[in-house]
Structures are given as structure tokens and as C-alpha cells.
Amino acid sequence: DTGVSQNPRHKITKRGQNVTFRCDPISEHNRLYWYRQTLGQGPEFLTYFQNEAQLEKSRLLSDRFSAERPKGSFSTLEIQRTEQGDSAMYLCASSLIDLGEQSYTFGSGTRLTVV
């Protein structure tokens, strides 16, 4: 198992374009989370899935953001009509329900720059 994998590592896009990020969790983990981290701040929760069901969304997740986890495996996070304020590191994490927070494992993130 190679841990949580995120692609791409870096993305530069023009304002107004759509972008999509992918997260492949640890294979046996049934929960998957998306966080956003801006410079000098800690990660902020965006949304999480248990298997394929999206169970909670933060108010940070505006209607331009959508996340999916088809078949309960990998997940995608799409941002439509990107704005400069969307520039951040987008982190994915996964965990096992039975082990809870101690099994929380983060990927290396996708760094988005909107120009």
C-alpha cells in the first residue's frame, strides 16, 4: 500500500476555468475527506464520504465546488469558474471507521494556483 495518492501535484489555471483533482485513498479505508489549506493556516474541512455517500459538507464548499466518490473508491473534487481566492493546497485524507482519527492519513496534496 502506497498511502493516499493525489493528482496532479500542482495545477496552474486561469481564472474562470474549471479544474478537477483526484484522490486515491488507502485501499481498505472507507472514509475519505477533503481539506483546503492556505498559506500560514491549518487545513480546513470541506467534505467527507463514507464509502460512496457524501455525509457532510462545510459551508466553505460553495456551489462552484463538487465532490464525488463513485463506487466508494477514488474521489474527485471539481472547482468550476475558478477564482483567485481558490488558490490553496487541497488535501485528501482517508481513514477506517473502526480505528477513527488515529488512522487518519493525508496525501501530499494538490497545489492550485489561479492566475
Next chain:
Amino acid sequence: QKEVEQDPGPLSVPEGAIVSLNCTYSNSAFQYFMWYRQYSRKGPELLMYTYSSGNKEDGRFTAQVDKSSKYISLFIRDSQPSDSATYLCAMSGGYQKVTFGTGTKLQVIP
């Protein structure tokens, strides 16, 4: 007021020093307390995990939780240059959504 408060530093110490990192929080529902280490341009890595109040030791690292004061600490003994990173405190009410502090940037000088 943020739910979790953490001094952003930076904190600079000589190699071999004992480092003390702290966070305060306001949400009484938090039951699980974690410390993560984050190197530049990498994801956070779990260092210490504690349930409820008490101490936990793992090698050079000791985590303390005082729920009555809503205060948590991480101590690093015999600090090494490789410990230079940002340290994030984090906590959860058991519903697996984790709330993070802003992180403290630590530099250990050889």
C-alpha cells in the same frame, strides 16, 4: 474566536533543546487530540494521538491533554534539525471531522 488557537511562531531553538508547543480550544465536545507534523509542500503526518485527558509518550515526543483547562501540549526532547517543520495541533469530537490549529513553524538550529 477560532475553535482552536495556536501560536504560529516561528520558534527557533538550538539542537538538543526541549521544545514546548501548545494549543488552546473552546469546544468542550472535543475528545480526540492529535499532533501532526508537516514539512514544506507535503501533507500533514500524524505524530501523536490521545483520547481524553492525560499524557502519552512516544520516543522523544510527549503529548499532554488537560481538558479542564482546554489546553494541549507537545514536548520534543533532544530536538534535532530534522524536527524542523510546522506542527499542527488537531482535535475532533469523534465524528471524524478534524479541526486544526494554524500550526507552529519550528526551526532547530544545528
